[in-house]
Amino acid sequence: MKLQERSYSGKIMRPKPLIHVEEDGSLIVVVTTWGQSEHGERALNEVVKYVSAAKADVEVTSPFEFLTCISDEANYVRTALMIANDALYRGENRKEYASGVEVLALFKRGSQVAWAQVGAPSIFVQRQNQRLQPLSIATDLASELRDQAELPPLPAQLLGMDPTCNIQTGHTHVSDGDKLVLFAGTSVATTLWGLQSYETDLNMLTQAMIQEEPELPFWLGMIAV
Template identity: 70%
Template sequence: MKLQERSYSTKVLRPKPLIHTEEDGSLIVVATSWGQPEHAQRALDEVVKYVSAAKADVEVTSPFEFLTCLTDEANYVRTSLLIANDIIYRGDNRAQYQSGVEVMALFRRGSQIAYAHVGCPSLYLQRNGQRLQPLSVGLDLSSELQDGSVLPPLPAQLLGMDPTCHIQCGHTYVREGDQLVLLASPATATSLWTRDAYQQDLGDITNRMIQEFPESPFWLGLVAV
């Protein structure tokens, strides 16, 4: 997997994420801190450490349940987020909230891509020659509060704020020419769903988002698989 990314800023700001990509392209982690920047780095490090050990067949222990309804790879990224949540909550937020983190982890093994995330970005699949389709959507609460004005981003789910956290996870199978679209934004441009959407690249998607929501900041990532 290879990631291209772009941030769009306006008078309203969205925190810029930290990104980790394994040299072999098997793992991508996107972590956005809402508070202390070092907490995003801590979450990212924990995810990379656990998934790297798991994919190398190193025996790893975890206090969290292995879900039989998920593939091994999806369990790896899900468990890594649970570990990161536990470490940040117990180490930083138990007595007083310091910050929370949005995290997306993508792990590829063969033709399978497993994903797990808390909050944004949302994950879309762009199959070669087909329209964009959503895989898993992260909500931004500012879209529920809008009264005609552009509001600052307001994450609906954050890692590290509670002993438990809501993790959206699963997997999909990809072929050559497919790509994943990662988008952290209160809304998605309607033009991205049109028939010619499969011709889009990073610049095209960025332009479509800006044309429809010129005052709304967003982060966009395009993953070639």
């Protein structure tokens, strides 16, 4: 997997995510920190460490059970997020809240891409000669409160704030030429929904989204799988 990404902030700011891309392209982790940056780095490192050990068939132990209803790869990234949640909650937030993070982990093995996430970004798939389809949608509470004025982003789900966390997970089949589109923002621009399978110029797409909603910050990623 190869990732291209862009961030946009105008008068309203949105934290720029930390990104890890494995050298072989098998793992991509996107972490947005709401608080102290080192806490996001800690969560990212926990995820990368566990998935790297699991995919290498290293004997790893976990206090969390595997779910039989999802693939092994989806279990790996789900378990990694649970470990990161436990580390951040126990290490930083048990007595008082210091930081929360949004995390997405994508793991590709063969023709399958598995994901696990808490919060943004949303995941869309664009298969060859098809329109954009949502795989997993992350909500922003600012969209619920938005009336006339534009509001700063307000994450609905954060990792590390509680002993448990709400993890969205799944997997999908991909073929050569397919793309994954990642989006973090208050509302999905119509420009994105209208994306054609041959459109791969991230700069042009970013500029079109800015023209449509110039006040709203967002982060956009495009992955060639």
